Amino acid sequence: MVPENLLKQINFIKEIDKVKYIQRKTKLFNSDRNENDAEHSWHLAMMALILTEHSNESVDILKVIKMVLIHDIVEIDAGDTFIYDTQKSHSNTDEERLAANRIFGLLPSGQAQELIAIWEEFEAGITSEAKFARSMDRLEPLLQNTSNDGGTWKEFDVDYEKVYQKKSLIKEGSNTIWDFSEQLINESVEKGILKKKS
Template identity: 75%
Template structure:
């Protein structure tokens, strides 16, 4: 029964993810996406797009990664990918958040979640590469649907977008080709400055 109590405490805690606002907006909308919506969308994208991964991946593991990866933002907050004043790499703040939040779970389960979160952050395995490609692809789709979205709002240029989005290629060269075409089309449409 103690395991169940700990798991329920974790489930209640992660409800806070619904309140973490991202800079990106929903498709064709002015409403900002929250982290829970983002994670759900990445999970659906993983199921739908897994066949395009560069190498076969364990889809369940990728799903765990995309659902877990932003939970640390309950404590650490969301860092905008184009923020130049704060590093977007794994921080001590995020690690402490992972320990606290996943520490609510029974020990073995908590350790598994920290390991999955760490694997995503390191980005070295095929599963992590594909999960990270989904994480980079979704906001690109949102910004192209919103007439430039955060690119226009925060004066983000072509090279910044290209440099951040090329990571998609590590998980899927096919999706990267599609994304690269979208970036180029965005320049042609005038919604992304070159």
């Protein structure tokens, strides 16, 4: 007899395979291939692990890794919203809340409640873990776009002001990484791969 909890967990594991099919606007480093959500989440987990020492505050790194691994699972139902989308808000939506309840709800109730709480904590962005996790989420596409001659900035006509405003959230998690990011943004303007409003 297979335990009921195991069946629920396997069902969840099968469901989240769909994350691999969700295409992001950003492309892999030095590439013209779009990244998918699973690749993005894995990369953020590795970044968090490697860059923890630069967090503004001491963090529970396991919790940060959980956050970045699960933060985009809701996009299975809600879809990916481009951070510079002018039609749809990138902030937490009712669609994402319904998705979190449905997808994490496939798990045994204790695990479901834990993952929903971690997802909510990431979205709220208040704890030191959430701030650091969100800084990783903003850093990765910055690194991708600078490696791709402007990448999505050029493709979608995103200007310096929008990039600076969205990326400045990095400083909430790490002043050190923000200083580095700000330098990258300014260098991108100097290189002509990111344009200021005329």
